[in-house]
Amino acid sequence: MTNSTQTSYSSGRPTLSSARFYPPAASLGLAAPLLAALIAGFLYPVSRLVALSFSGGSLDHFRRIFTEPLHLGVLLSTIEVAFVVAISSLVLGFPVAYLMARLRKGLAMAVAACVFIPLWTSVLIRSYAWVVLLQRNGIVNELLLGMGVTEGPLKLIYTQSAVILAMTHVLMPFMILPIYSALRALPPDYIRAARNLGAGPVRAFVAVTLPLSLPGVFAGSVMCFVLALGFYITPALVGGPGSMLMATLIGQQTTVLLDWPFAAALSTMLLAVTLLFVLLFRRTLSLSKGLNSVH
Secondary structure (H helix, E strand, O other): OOHHHOEEOOOOOOEEOHHHOOOHHHHHHHHHHHHHHHHHHHHHHHHHHHHHHOHHHOOHHHHHHHHOHHHHHHHHHHHHHHHHHHHHHHHHHHHHHHHHHHOOHHHHHHHHHHHHHHHOOOHHHHHHHHHHHHOOOOHHHHHHHHHOOOOOOOOOOOOHHHHHHHHHHHHHHHHHHHHHHHHHOOOHHHHHHHHHOOOOHHHHHHHHHHHHOHHHHHHHHHHHHHHHHOOOHHHHHHHHHHOOOHHHHHHHHHHOOOOHHHHHHHHHHHHHHHHHHHHHHHHHHHHHHHHHHHO
């Protein structure tokens, strides 16, 4: 039997020994283009960015972030908006993912199309669509005036609420798809077993479906939160100058004030916050798996 077709019967079924397909030198050669792209497109720019933030060998640029109320307020506001967007995407996206996982194939494909189509549309176009909807003479204000709900146009655009609404709409597919994948992999026998043991629909969902869907929930939450931290187009168009986030502030420092070292310090701080929250999410997920294994 050759190495490429060698099988293992230790687990009771034949499995191919994929570790013997390529020698180490060939594996390294196959991975070399990816490693080169990673170094050239990510590691080198990020290292230059971090080095620029420490220009002159001092921490003056980082002190400005914490000593000037504007910059610290923008950082905290960005974290708050990203957290609210992640929670909103979870609350609105989980029922959609659950529906996709439980519907028959034809109806599930129709719902999936409604989720995928926005991903094929530019973020710029979707952001402009919210401007059309929420502006003073937009569709929402005209509808409210026509129904007699309000006596005059409401200020819906250029607010923090408008930013959260638009960002939630843009990022919701990134929450729905991981949750759908986790729910789709859940064997229906688990739910039937819970129902046969006397659990009602709500109890079966809380005790079985929800815990087993947590990997998808955490994956979607991490993606939505991280993407929301660095969002630029939607806050700039829908929020305006009164709703500044870190990406907008960094863009202002680079294109208007031309203060590249301080912009690099802001970017490094945002990167550190992102890595911190990703580690916290991973820690929470590992604890959740441990608790589930205990039960």
